[in-house]
Amino acid sequence: MTATPVEAKKRRRKGKYFRGLSPLSYGILLFIAFASFFPFYWMFVVASNGQDVIARVPPAIKPGHNFINEYHAVLEVVPFGRTMLNTVVIALIIAFAQVFFSAMAGFAFAKLSFPGRKFLVVFVVATMMLPSQLGLVPLFMMMDKFNWIDNFKALIVPAIVTAFGVFWMRQVIDAQVPNELLEAAKIDGAGVMRMFRSIIVPVILPSAFVLGLFSFLATWNDYLWPLLILNSPEHYTVQVALTQLNTQAYGIDYNIVMAGSFMATAPLVLLFVFVGRRLVAGVMDGAVKG
Amino acid sequence: MTSTSAVDVDRSKRGRHQRERVKIKSDHPNAKKQKYDKAESRWAFLFISPFYVIFLIFGLAPIIFSVAVSFFNWNPLEEQQTFIGLQNFKDLVIDPIFWISVRNTFSIWFFSTIPQMFMAIGIASILRSPKLRGRVFWQTMLLLPNITSAIAIAVVFGQMFGRDFGIINILLSHINRGPVDWIENTLPSHIAIATMITWRWVGYNSLIFLASMNAISKDLYESADLDGASRFQQFRYVTLPQLKNTITFMVIVGTIGGLQVFAEPATLGGSYDGGTSNQFSTLTLYLFKQVAVNGTYGYAAAIGIGITVLVVIISAINFFITRRISGEGSK
Known part of the structure; x- marks a missing residue:
């Protein structure tokens, strides 16, 4: 004053x-x-x-x-190494598939013109609003018909492309790839495929990596659907194994359950040390602004 | 003199914005009627088709089929399924556990969404300060809880909330409170579950708020400053209205997520009952129990439809409330 x-x-x-x-x-x-x-x-x-x-x-x-002892106790209840391998394989397949299909669809939605584009984008977003529990029962019955119960296909095939991934990629490509670049490529006679390979892919590679990470983490942590689908211990994913550990040992031995939780979490924390910064940037890039 | 130059800056900025907007519009393929390039359209449809194929088979078809299943007394062990009309829905509306689950779901949703929103906005306000040191470190620590599995977290929180040897009750005893039975009592169990959800999501949501706060034009704060607005007034009349869309988005996502709460109660109780007297049974947990334990698929499908009806109702309420609030805020 x-x-x-x-x-x-x-x-x-x-x-x-x-x-x-x-x-x-x-x-x-x-x-x-x-x-x-x-x-x-x-x-x-x-x-x-x-x-x-x-x-x-x-x-x-x-x-x-006492950790080593608890570690061996966990291995006696569930084949932890096997479940870890299952999870990594499933999560990697889904991550690559999601990035690939989402990038293509995101490119089309962001940069290509075709009839009905606006409606089809809104449709993608609208599907995100559907509660996943609604179709759970028939989806399970469908997997039964396909003979995919206790089979990794039931986890992988429905997850190879998601509305979230497509929309996220649309936002990224829209923001990161200048239209002038595509126009110039078009004038030079580049086709759609050529544009995708030579312009879109190099530009979005860092963001694609982040989407892949998100997808990998989501699959690693998914539990409800795998719990329903997988029956035999050698097919368990890490989360299902953890649930089994919890129901079998609940109230009896917290040490084993916690050892299992630690084993299921430590790889992710380790991964996070290296990629945490990029994930932070990815979350903020994907945010709805304003 | 300063005031005129400020106006000039303002005007030139506005001019640039307008130009940009016009340019974007003319770039937009749907802005004017145009002939679509046939080859380009064909490629585009090819590119987007995987999503729609997967969605039709694994998303839409099961949803349509679930309506059909809900009219049957569907037993997976039998060859022939009996059509029972609306019986599943009649059972549902008088099923006390269903309504307990509805109550629990909303209670947990409330305790996990509302305090979290305030916390996330507060944390984001701290993080946006340009003078903050160690920004990347704080942001990264905030996101750490989000990468872990809900089950592992429910295990560790369940232990921490334990009645006899849980660290939370031990801490409470130091201030002469408790011990609280965080699992057997209804409200404490909801708070325990809400704590797990908040712990997992508050950092993530802070980052979302931070991103949308960073997108607010600095000019707005400058002019509010010139008008002599206090720090709180600036927050109330500049920041908050600009966060309207983010808040709406978060409430919708939070509601959908809230209706899917499953791992925490399943892990806390060690079964699909949601505690000895269903005190923390949630809708998804109850649905899952019908499929995995009871094998009553028709009834499970009816619960799924019940959940969807609730989502639609809440989304509609949410839509009208935010419309009213935003109408008030922007005027």
Whole structure:
């Protein structure tokens, strides 16, 4: 209030809204970062301490030495290595298929002109609103008819292209590929296929990688459908194995369940260390703005 | 003098925006009637067809078929299925567990969506400050919970919420509260499940809010500053109205996600009952139980249709509420 007019003007130009950050703000962020990480840490604490240490007040808050034993106990209940392999194979196939089909459809929706385009885009978005439980029962019966029960095909084929992926790719291609580039290519006599290969693919490769990651993570973490489809332990995905561990050992041994959870989660956290930044950028790119 | 130059800047900016808009319009293939390039259209249809083929077979066909199944007493073990008309729906409206599941689903949805929205907007407001240090680190930590499986998280939270040896009750005992039975009691169990969902999604939603806040023009804040608006007023009258679409989008996604809550209650209870007295049974859990445990497919299909009806009703309510709020906010 006592500031000279010049100073006041200066302050005004900077704007009240973007003033410096208070220690409280950093405190909040620190708490959230801690809360984000704590459950992972806790998984390992419980998994690596014996039953007696956990059921004690106050409980152990540091990792123990028992993890190897729990690890072997998990392997006795479910073939964990096998389920891990199953999950990686399924998730990779779906990720590649989704990126491929979504990029093609996204290209068509973003840059090609054809009758009914607007309606067909809206249709893609509208399908995202349908609750997936609605078709669950008949889809399961259909898989029965196809003889796809307990078969990876039942997980892979319905997931090779999703509305989310198509729409996401449409947004990305729309924003990242300049029309001038395509126009120039057209004038030079490039066909649609050529444009896709030589212009779209190189430009969107980083975003395609992010979509692939999202898809991979979604498949890795999917549980409801695999739980319904897969019956034999050698076909289990990681999440189904985890559910089995939980129902078989529930109330008896938290250490085993937590060891299994840790084993199912650690690879993703490790992956996240390397790709976390790109995932953050991907989430923000895909956000609905304004 | 300063004021005129500000106006000039404003005008030139507006001019550029307009030009851009015009250009985009003329680029848009549907802007004017035009002849479609036949070869291009053919390629386009080829490119988009995989999605529609997959959707028709694995998305639309099952939905249509589910309506048919819901009219049958469908038993997977029998050859012939008996048509029972609306009996499944009649059973459904008087099924107490169905209504308990409806109540639980909404209660969990409320506790997981509403506080989370406030938290996410708050976190995004902190993250958008240009003076923030370590931005990438904070953003990455925020997204970390989102990559993990709901089951693993439900396992660890279930342990943390344990009655006797859970860390949360031990912490509560330090402030002379509890112990709370987070699993046997209805409301605490909903809060426990909502906590898992919030933990998993709040960072993700903060990033979405951050992205849409970053898209708000700085000019709006500058002019609000010139008008002497306080920091809170700027938030209330500039930021919040601009986030309208994001909030709507999030409520819709949150509702659809909320109706699909499954892993958390399934893991917390270790069965598909949702606790000993169904105190945290959700709609999807109940549907799943009909398929996997009871084998009553017709009834499960009827529950699926019930869920869809609820989605439609909520979306309609949501649509009207946001329309009213936005009508108020923009005027």
